[in-house]
Amino acid sequence: MIVRSSWRIGSIAGVDIAVHPSWLVIFVLFAYAATVSVKAIAADSDFPLSTRNDVILGLIAALVLFACVVAHELAHALVARRLGIPIGNITLFLFGGVASILREPGTPADEIKMAAAGPLASIVLAALFGGIAWLTANSSVQWIPTLCLFLGVANAVLAVFNLLPAFPSDGGRILRATIWALVKSQARATGIASAVSASVAGLLVVAGATMAFHRMWNGIWLVFIALFLLQAAIASGRQARVGLSLERMRVGECMARTLIPIAHDAPLTAFVSAISNDKRTGYPVVADGAFVGLVNPRDTGSVPPMLWPQTPVSAIMTPAARLPALRGEQPASDALALLAKSGARSLPVFEDGDLVGVVSEEIIFAALRERTAAPERAVSAA
């Protein structure tokens, strides 16, 4: 999830920590909830706290709890970095924290390690605070066990909620990775995990509503969290369907087959007029009949128009050596991955050493749209 327009508040182990404005809302609610909890815990003890101390302790509890949320996200981020997966920052927002991991893990094992790290950190913190609360239970400084008991329980709740099998939560990711290892397709596993997640979220909505109906007001929280999970599960299910279509569609089925070859020494003015009525994104550049690179109309932007008559196409093309080659039978998802990795706007497709087509992101998504729209058209024609 990308959370924009947030404030950077610092950095730990080279990972930036940011706060989204919506976090302030949840912080106030949490500080209030912590104050109430701390007061209830203290009332049960032999040393009840004064009201002012309740509020101070509630604020401290909320701040330490958010530090625990950061520790949870940091555990995800550091494991990801160790696995060679690039990481962005950690952002605190309305629903807690999120570590932006810039690439999906490549194997089920990596995904399980990365997803389990966060809840594991929360369980360790729960045990730590629980242990301190237990050890200091009889101390005369009564606010220490009160605060630690609250933090221990809160971290345990954090671990349990994150382990719910509701993709893209941590538990949902562990579930997806397990299915992925079994069915050998990440997209199919995401689809199945999303369906399970939507069911779990649906059950939680019912459970929360039932609790609220019986005047257990915590049920309202549960309904809110479950609705958020439901929406996330539906979104990732949709994303999985696109991913699956991309795995099933072959490069050969969507590539541009009719090619307009451009001579390597042709000036840019000739190139621009040759393609004036064409909307393609990639044109093969040839020298003595051999493929030497690809040129995109947008590449002309790097040269001022007054210099176009004396600039050859070869000066702005992407040379063949820098373009990973594709084969027609490869899945379209491979083409997208290679396009992203190489930074090229289009890639050549070869069959038996001959250039047979050119593929680009625009071409792939246009083919995908056409495919998903096809059944509807068939229905309206009937």
Ligand SMILES: [Zn+2]
């Ligand atoms: Zn997590």
